[in-house]
Amino acid sequence: MNVLVVGGAGYIGSHCVRQLQVAGHTPIVLDNLVKGHKDSIPEGVTFHEVDLADSPKVVDILKKEAIDIVMHFAAFIEVGESMQDPLKHYENNVAKTVSLLKSMREAGVNKFVFSSSCTVLGEEAEPPFDETMPLRPISAYGQTKADVEVILNYCTKAYGMSAAIFRYFNASGAAEGGIIGEDHSPETHLIPIAIQVALGQREKMMVFGNDYPTPDGTCLRDYVHVDDLSRAHIAAFPLLEENGKLLTYNLGTGTPASVLEIIKTVEEVSGRPVPYDLAPKRAGDVPAAYADSAKAKSELNWTPQYGTIRSIIETAWAWHQSHPHGYEDA
Numbered sequence: 303m304n305v306l307v308v309g310g311a312g313y314i315g316s317h318c319v320r321q322l323q324v325a326g327h328t329p330i331v332l333d334n335l336v337k338g339h340k341d342s343i344p345e346g347v348t349f350h351e352v353d354l355a356d357s358p359k360v361v362d363i364l365k366k367e368a369i370d371i372v373m374h375f376a377a378f379i380e381v382g383e384s385m386q387d388p389l390k391h392y393e394n395n396v397a398k399t400v401s402l403l404k405s406m407r408e409a410g411v412n413k414f415v416f417s418s419s420c421t422v423l424g425e426e427a428e429p430p431f432d433e434t435m436p437l438r439p440i441s442a443y444g445q446t447k448a449d450v451e452v453i454l455n456y457c458t459k460a461y462g463m464s465a466a467i468f469r470y471f472n473a474s475g476a477a478e479g480g481i482i483g484e485d486h487s488p489e490t491h492l493i494p495i496a497i498q499v500a501l502g503q504r505e506k507m508m509v510f511g512n513d514y515p516t517p518d519g520t521c522l523r524d525y526v527h528v529d530d531l532s533r534a535h536i537a538a539f540p541l542l543e544e545n546g547k548l549l550t551y552n553l554g555t556g557t558p559a560s561v562l563e564i565i566k567t568v569e570e571v572s573g574r575p576v577p578y579d580l581a582p583k584r585a586g587d588v589p590a591a592y593a594d595s596a597k598a599k600s601e602l603n604w605t606p607q608y609g610t611i612r613s614i615i616e617t618a619w620a621w622h623q624s625h626p627h628g629y630e631d632a
């Protein structure tokens with residue numbers, strides 16, 4: 303299949319590009335490089351430096367590249383920023399997605415894979431989270447993802463388009479071999495921050511809250527490897543052959559780890575200390591979020607290959623060690 307990977311130069315998109323190649327598909331990358339990194343695109347993969355809202359160009363690319371499926375990873379992801387500047391997130395994550403869907407209609411492409419987030423489920427939900435839970439986001443970012451999920455529901459009904467929605471829990475890790483990995487600016491995620499401390503790039507880190515109702519008092523999250531996420535997306539392609547389908551999957555390992563467990567594992571894998579201070583709870587954090595991925599397992603025959611936190615952190619460590627300044631070192 304010819305697959306247009308929108309946001310293919312970003313963290314999850316770039317891993318998906320490689321997994322598409324492994325699976326024998328032809329990825330074509332579209333990215334405006336506002337957040338993405340050109341060096342993450344493999345040699346030989348066609349790259350269009352285009353904004354997804356540039357409809358004439360997007361329609362042209364969809365037609366000329368004979369695209370069968372569009373995978374959409376291009377989004378702003380910082381929750382705090384979304385609360386301070388919600389319109390920035392609505393414009394990028396919702397308005398531009400509407401433009402992309404319209405371009406697909408114009409070009410006659412009707413298969414869509416969308417990168418959503420477990421944050422659409424909000425803070426009242428009790429883990430493990432399955433797909434029957436209502437959408438109750440508590441941030442503007444989460445709301446933008448929920449909005450697109452609703453838009454896709456209507457589009458699949460109205461236009462015969464088929465769509466697969468994947469809600470990630472904590473995407474983490476890096477491709478084997480340390481060639482590509484996580485490089486956000488600013489970095490807010492736990493594993494890369496702990497690794498930056500191990501590398502001596504930060505003196506210490508903060509643990510946000512230690513009196514949550516969890517075994518060690520710190521938040522429990524479901525860390526799932528980016529390559530495992532990518533493989534689930536690709537496994538949904540055959541199901542999108544049928545018109546008018548809307549598929550939704552929560553993707554995680556189902557085995558949560560606490561903040562302190564992550565820090566300890568980074569220390570073990572790196573062989574270096576990761577000092578931390580206890581800090582107040584971070585606004586919007588829920589005590590525990592982990593997935594019930596039974597649906598993805600049964601319908602997509604998906605099993606995460608990285609089943610332990612250690613195996614995930616080993617791949618992240620390999621990337622950060624060989625690229626301490628991210629793609630600047632590529």
Ligand code: UDP
Nearest residue numbers: 490491492495508509510521523561584587
């Ligand atoms: N966290 C932390 N210190 C940090 C970054 C994150 O204690 O410097 C905690 C955060 O409060 C949450 C967990 O680590 O409980 C995972 O946070 P992250 O931002 O990586 O992902 P999220 O679950 O928010 O999507």
